Amino acid sequence: MTRLGFLLARTLRAEAPLAALSAPQPDLLSALADRHVALIGNARALAKTAHGPAIDAADLVIRINRAPMPSAASHGTRTDWLALATRLGDADRARLDPARILWMSPKRKRLDWRSATSPGFYLHPLHDHRALAARLGAPPTTGALTIDLCLRAPLASLTLYGFDFFASLSLSGRRSAAQVPHDFGAEGEWVRALAASDPRLRLI
Template sequence: MSRLDFTAARLLRNDSRIARMSIPQGNLLADLDGRHVALIGNARSLAETRHGADIDAADLVIRINRAPMPSPISHGSRTDWLALATRLPDADRKRLDPDRILWMSPKRKRLDWQSASGAGFYLHPLADYDALRDRLAAPPTTGAMMIDLLLRAPLASLTLYGFDFFASLSLSGRRSADDVPHDFGAEGAWVEDLLHSDSRLRLRR
């Protein structure tokens, strides 16, 4: 698809046309077969840990949105995949240098050409977003969408770092829980249920 066609499809909200640029979800999940995956959230509390070496030891490291990384001691240094729900400034794109971008937001007008035309680009289906929103009774965070997606894969393990469900707020901004549309209590309870039902999932606090 040309850049002009992409721009037109985005403005016209032609999701099926934009989706032609995406790797199929089944192929994406197959890429995770047998792998140990680290999903890095942006909780401020992660900066107080020494999880960096464990993060970098994972087979695949996935970060979220602008992914602040104040220290390799706490956050590691690798970014293999980047899950986005917001536009990525050029400086952050260069700093993170992900191999693959996953666009998770239902807001397609925020999706930029550079992300959509990159190798291995993935567009998260609106139906999957809607299903998780209904389950949580609130718009899901990018992190929740990634957990939901990744646990569908035949991966060996999924370890969460930097997830405290907004208890310490976010490194990526100064907003409070009242300033965002998510239900962090519902997401925390959902993850606790998953920890009991899926032995592949781990939460590092």
């Protein structure tokens, strides 16, 4: 696809040509097989911890959106995959340098050409977003979408760091829970129920 074709498909919300740029979901899930995965949320409380070495020891580290990393001691240093729902500036792209970008947002108009043509790019299907939104009763966060995706894979473990469901707010901004369209209470209950039923999932 040319850049002009991409821009046209994005403007017209033509899903098929955009989906053609994506790695197939089964291939993505296969890449997680038997791996210990660390998924890093952006809760402010994580900055007060010393989980960095444990994060870096994971087989695969996935971060979310602009992924602020105040220190290596709390957040680690690696970003293998980046789950995005926002455009990534050049400075953040260079800082994070992900090997694979996952576009999790249903808002295709935010998707940029550089991300969409990056190696291993993945576009999360709209029907998967709708299914999780129906389950939660609200638009899911990028973190919730990524948890849902990862647990479909035959991975060894999924450990969540920096997920307190907005109790300490987010390192990514100053908005309160009332200013964002998510139901953090429902997401917290959903994740805790998953952890109780799936021994691969651990919430730190």
